Amino acid sequence: MGRLVLWDSAQWSLYVVSPVAPGTLLRGKLVAIGLLLLWPLLLVGAAGVAVFGAEGRVLLAYAGTALGGTLAALGVLAVVGTLPVLLRPDPDGRSAPGGRSFVAALVLVVAFQATMVPAVFVWSMYVVPAVEGLGELGWRELGWLVAAAVGYGALVVSVGGLVGSHNLRRLL
Numbered sequence: 001m002g003r004l005v006l007w008d009s010a011q012w013s014l015y016v017v018s019p020v021a022p023g024t025l026l027r028g029k030l031v032a033i034g035l036l037l038l039w040p041l042l043l044v045g046a047a048g049v050a051v052f053g054a055e056g057r058v059l060l061a062y063a064g065t066a067l068g069g070t071l072a073a074l075g076v077l078a079v080v081g082t083l084p085v086l087l088r089p090d091p092d093g094r095s096a097p098g099g100r101s102f103v104a105a106l107v108l109v110v111a112f113q114a115t116m117v118p119a120v121f122v123w124s125m126y127v128v129p130a131v132e133g134l135g136e137l138g139w140r141e142l143g144w145l146v147a148a149a150v151g152y153g154a155l156v157v158s159v160g161g162l163v164g165s166h167n168l169r170r171l172l
Contacts (some may be wrong), residue, residue, distance in 0.1 A: 003098060015172055016172055017112055019140065021032075021108045021165075022169040022172055023161065023165035023168075023169075024169040025168065026078060026082070026161065026164050026165050026168050027161065027170045030074050030077070030078055030157075030161070033074065033077065034070065034074055037070050037073065037074075038070065041063075041066045041067075041070065044062070044066075045059055045063065045066075048062065057139070057142055060106050060142055060146060061142055061145060061146065062099075063146075063147070064145060064146030064147075064150055065119075065146075065149045067149070067150055067153065068119070068148075068149030068150045068152055068153035068154075069116070069119070069149070069153065070153065071150070071153025071154055071156060071157040072112070072115050072116065072119075072153045072156040072157065073113070073151065074157050074160065075153075075156035075157035075158070075159060075160025076108065076112045076115050076156070076160060077097075077108065078157070078160035078161050078163065078164030078165075079111070079158070079160045079163045079166065079167070080104065080107050080108045080111055081108075082163075082164045082167035082168045083104075083107070083167060084171055084172065086103065086104045086107065099103055107108050115156055118152065119149070119152060122148060126141075128161075146166060
């Protein structure tokens with residue numbers, strides 16, 4: 001799941017001779033995965049409104065943190081999915097599935113959890129006390145929460161994209 005180039009053996013020879021930069025190829029893969037990750041978020045948001053009557057503040061907090069988390073997940077996936085040490089080349093030099101799938105899945109989960117440590121810290125230090133003290137987040141605090149979540153996710157996906165592009169260039 002987390003190794004972006006694992007099942008690309010049939011196309012590997014095309015990737016090697018393609019004039020497309022490895023970073024562009026990786027971004028295309030991440031956009032496709034990101035779109036697949038967005039539909040459950042939309043479904044949960046719609047169900048929150050339809051079933052539970054969630055109001056605007058709740059939806060904004062959910063949308064901001066969900067988008068930030070998705071971006072962070074894509075950044076981690078870009079790095080772990082292109083780690084050369086987790087891929088075993090076949091005799092033609094293409095990537096092939098090996099016995100490292102379990103290790104790759106573990107690395108992906110642990111790396112994502114480690115990436116979320118700052119978000120958990122911010123949530124527990126600022127959001128939980130605000131909700132417990134005020135009963136709800138004000139619009140100003142909510143704006144900062146959404147900006148922090150999306151900003152952190154954008155930072156992680158940017159750094160992950162750079163590292164993943166470098167790794168993919170090495171693999172090619």
